[in-house]
Amino acid sequence: MLHLYNTLTRQKEKFEPIDPKNVRMYVCGMTVYDYCHLGHARVLVVFDMIARWLRQRGYPLTYVRNITDIDDKIIARANERGVSIQALTEEFIQAMNEDSDALGVQRPDVEPKATLHIPQMIAMIEQLIANGKAYPAANGDVYYAVREFAAYGQLSGKSLDDLRAGERVEVDNFKRDPLDFVLWKAAKPEEPHWESPWGNGRPGWHIECSAMGGDLFGETFDIHGGGADLQFPHHENEIAQSCGAHGGLCGHHAPQVGEKRIDSHVKYWLHNGFIRVDNEKMSKSLGNFFTIRDVLKKYQPEVIRFFILRAHYRSPLNYSDAHLDDAKNSLARLYNTLNNIAPTEFALSEQANEYTQKFFAAMDDDFGTAEAMAVLFEIANEANKQNSAELSGCLKTLGGVLGLLQDNPQAFLQGGDTAEGLSADEINDLIAQRKIARETKNWAESDRIRDILAEHKITVRDGADGTTWTRG
Structure with a gap:
């Protein structure tokens, strides 16, 4: 039985889908104004792994990962380069797909673009205003009234008083409260805009996922995922928007955890951990910022995937050449087994042997890829001892569940284009x-x-x- 850690309730819970015949997972995707970096690689690979395991466990999954194709950074980059926003975003959507394909990431079932869901966003904002959760300001912007949603801060563990005490001083005379956030931005000269009841403008960033998730999945769905950096404020704001529009509690399975009421339109919230570089936060200003393309010039795609999945998805992950070199050598050990002992076809089931039982138990415990990979090395050691083609087949098959060991063994061991x-x-x-x-x-x-x-x-x-x- 699959258990997963729910960020909202801060505990592991048994996975019980709202509708077992229609499991729905929404993951916050990329803002497409530049090449994907290592942090994006982790989101891509982690939620690909989660989607693969849900399907392996027999759940009929619909996996949605959105594309943000309109925001301040996109507008600024397009202006810098003297190209249209559409030309810029299409270029980097293609680059994102090339990078994710290289990492063995299966395409999501649906990849909604923000610009194609503006009417849904406007409709949700109208509903929030009608419900007393949002207000149009005199400058043409529309804001969410944070203090009108009593459960604000439940996902991140932040209280309204703490947020107010730590708020940055920003001059915005149009907000009723400094904590309020923008839902709709009034148009600025020469910026892209759409017509709305509040005048020409464009959506704020947070509203897009609430609107697209609601449009595709309805008022409530099973899993919402993303990087830990999105937990606050983006996902916190999503909860406020979706619950505010749909009338408070939106079907969450546990309205009470201890003495705390839980309000969410999503049953399980999953967040992957940060990536650091040599124990420092990855940052362009520190000169330790790496795109997926940078790393693929030095390491084979499966090495990067192995490196990401070798750690538990919620734990921090430290990138360095030494760690990638170690991942390469470790993965080579598994490929040596497949190279030396030709694998036979293996019919995968949980009860096939003691190794599959341990592998399934690890993955069912909040997607424990570190423990699952340890099982792969156990299989490789025993396959080498017995010269067992069946165990070699088991190794290749279980590796495939994680998107690993799918290369030709000899080709992998020869290093490919990254070999020095x-x-x-x-x-x-x-x-x-x-x-x-x-x-x-x-x-x-x-x-x-x-x-x-x-x-x-x-x-x-x-x-x-x-x-x-x-x-x-």
Whole structure:
């Protein structure tokens, strides 16, 4: 039975879908004005893993991951480059898809764009105003009245008084309260805008996910996910908006946790942990900011995926070349097993053997990929001891559940495009020269070539089917 950690209730809970025949998961996606970075990679891979496991467990899942294609950063970047907003966003949507495809991330079922859901956002804002949760201001903006939603702060654990005490001093004479946030922004000169009951303008960032989630899934759904940085204020604001529009409690399964009432339109909130670089926050100003494309130049895609999934999704993850190198070597150990012992087809089920039982138990415990990967190494060790093609098949199949071990083993072990040192063509040329030297019994030349290959950590295997090689 699957259990997951609910950020809202701060405890592990049994997963009981609202409708077992229609499990719904919404994940906050990318704001497409630049290339995806390592933090995006973690969101992409983590929720891909979660979607895969839900489906492996037999849940009929609809996975939605939105695209933010209008906001201040997008407008500023388009102006910098002298291109249209649509041209800019389409360029980076394509780049995002290329990066996620490289990481073995399966496409979500639906990828709604904010700009295609403006009418739904306007309708939700109108409902919030009608319900007394929002108000139009004299400047043409519309604000959410935070103090009109008593449960505000429940997701992040922040109280209204604490927020008020720690608020930044911002001059905005149009807000009734400094804590209020914008739902609709009045149009500025030469900015994209849409018609609304409050004049031309565009939506605030927070309203888009409430409107798109409601449009696609209805007033309540099962899982909402995203990075830990979105917990406050974005997801906190989503709850306020959705509950404010739909009339308070929207079907959450546990309206009371201890003495605290829980108001949410989502049953389970999941958040993945931060990525740090050499124990520092990733930041362009610190010069430690890496795009997925940067890292793919140095490491094979599965190495990056392995690195991300080796840690529990809620834990912080520290990026460094040393950690990526270790991930590469660890993954190579598994691929060596598949390379040495050709896997047979394996019929996956929880009760297939002791290893599948342990793997399923780990994944059912809040998607415990670290423990699940430990099982993969147990299988590899036993497969090597027994020279077991069945266990090798089990290894490949369970790895596939995590989106791993799907490359050709020899191709992976040869390093692909990221390999340093001798190129594959140079290695194959040396092996061909060595073959000629051996055939002509020129042992001195054969030994010289062998030493060159050994110096570059190339392992050569001569077999009945010819000569193969791997790195490391």
